[in-house]
Amino acid sequence: MKKQVILLPGDGVGPEIMAGAKAVLDAVAMEFNHEFTYHEHAIGGDAIDRFDTPLPEDTIKACQTADAVLLGAVGGPKWSGRPASGSPESGLLGIRKALGLFANLRPVQSFTPLMHASPLKTELVAGCDIMIVRELTSGLYFGRPSGRSADGSEVVDTLHYTREEIERIVVRGFEAARKRKGRLTSVDKANVLESSRMWREIVEEKARDYPDVTVEHQLVDAAAMKLITNPRHFDVIVTENMFGDILSDEASVLTGSIGMLPSASLRADGLGLYEPVHGSAPDIAGEGIANPLGMILSAAMMLKYSFGMEEEAEAVEKAVIDCLEAGNHTHDLDVKNGNVFGTDMMVRKVVENLSSRSITDAICSS
């Protein structure tokens, strides 16, 4: 297959880890006989520096005609003085909204070689495998009005949803649960919020179409507790934008390896933006030591969700896990008796697990 991928390296370690994802995709293309073409565009602080806006029109246009988008990371202290509306992060919010990427998938999985690095006791976290499905283009993030009164004495943000926005994300949750262990936890605050009551009703309505999925409702405060006391309780969690932001970041630290976690932001037709969960890590940018695995696993999600290449995606995932099990890792991970590598060498290890020696040498310079 031929696929066009937009690369948005962004800020901090973004460019370094993006190079790693590209190398792995090159290996996949050779092994599985695909043709991936890449076009790089600016976003975030990098775009501010070069084009004076965190999200150039050009970038949006390119993404709109592509098959998928890979994003490294945005943000850093260099741009922290800017008003929120012109911040690097607003570029990220903007591209999600412009492309209509309403479904954010955030898998959280415990990797056996990393388990001892979890803040939780091993017996709680072993075997943890959660998929958080977060609504990404509505709710408190985008509702209007949002701003202050003229005299500055009051301020308001608006949590707004249309029925259709809730329906489509809830359906995503059910679909994900059906393909996994068949359990869906819908998280809301129905004892307080009207939007949550509508959310809960819609979940009940849609449940009729998914008799094979077991549904439960949890209040967001209860879910925030249960993620810690019993993370294995969860299979798929579906929730609105702000709750999803908080819960997915909470969940991301449970397994002791945030540098490993990928994410996908999708719209209905398959277009998706894929980015690691970790940030731009400006403190280590340019040092060649960043962990590329979260970015590489994001590329694997792209293969699966945007290109329908399940086998290829699994090959990448397996190549990554085999790496860890062989004790190979970057400085941020804590693998017992392991070998600490830099970014490029880590990428090479993954590529080696996917390809022959000669292909690896052709793809990886180091």
Next chain:
Amino acid sequence: MKKQVILLPGDGVGPEIMAGAKAVLDAVAMEFNHEFTYHEHAIGGDAIDRFDTPLPEDTIKACQTADAVLLGAVGGPKWSGRPASGSPESGLLGIRKALGLFANLRPVQSFTPLMHASPLKTELVAGCDIMIVRELTSGLYFGRPSGRSADGSEVVDTLHYTREEIERIVVRGFEAARKRKGRLTSVDKANVLESSRMWREIVEEKARDYPDVTVEHQLVDAAAMKLITNPRHFDVIVTENMFGDILSDEASVLTGSIGMLPSASLRADGLGLYEPVHGSAPDIAGEGIANPLGMILSAAMMLKYSFGMEEEAEAVEKAVIDCLEAGNHTHDLDVKNGNVFGTDMMVRKVVENLSSRSITDAICSS
């Protein structure tokens, strides 16, 4: 001193644990020469059953003229079919709002005898001592509009704050930090919400009045992570209503002993409502096995925050900790080589630590 306390036992285990708190207060009154008078009123499901409303006018009036209010718990499956506006929980929201209890204090503390019951690794959680200061009467919980469009195609909730509402809770946060370790973490989502940007500005303004307090800003998603990866990082956390709801419940499970945790909801003049963090536990109601310590420690907070009785509050806290250290506990706690007691016996153990044998016998029937 003479003090008038309103007791709102509420639902489930509420009445049982309330009796325990009252016994402990009786012991304090005798030891320290105070006179506490009590009046019991209805709230929650109990009030629905008896008066067809979760918050009778009578209850509000009684609380308004009292020196403090103790609340057991509200809610249970019996009333779960009711619309949110008539639910037991709406009684709780209503009394907070009616009394103007804008400052919710939620201490989270790790108790050495219970530490091994924490879901976190001991080395992370040992010595954890956090005070969460949550805004309680505004924000998304009470903002208008809140409801659906006429055709049901849209729904909205409103996150509304006045400058004054933010100022008074932020000041509470600084005051709490000043009396503790002098570190304040303000939690917001300033990269997305206008209300958070105003919040952050106000924190910066107020910081000038507290040069002795070190302030940091954290995004709510980052705070949800840090609570797990490094709970000892925090001294005082101040945040708005919804973020506070989520983060304080998240924090409540870190130390492995939610049955121990108290809370206070205060207004400026000292009137306060005190309740344990745990719920009404309908599954064990009436069995005489509920843990009364969260309720008793809530009464200790009342002594301190509403009555200014620091010494008395410390005596109660010490009596509780001494109990645990002697291995005495209820079924919900996990104390190594401890003795499991029912509610009344547990209360007796606490009272014994406060009083002579004859006083204990006079107060405790069992």
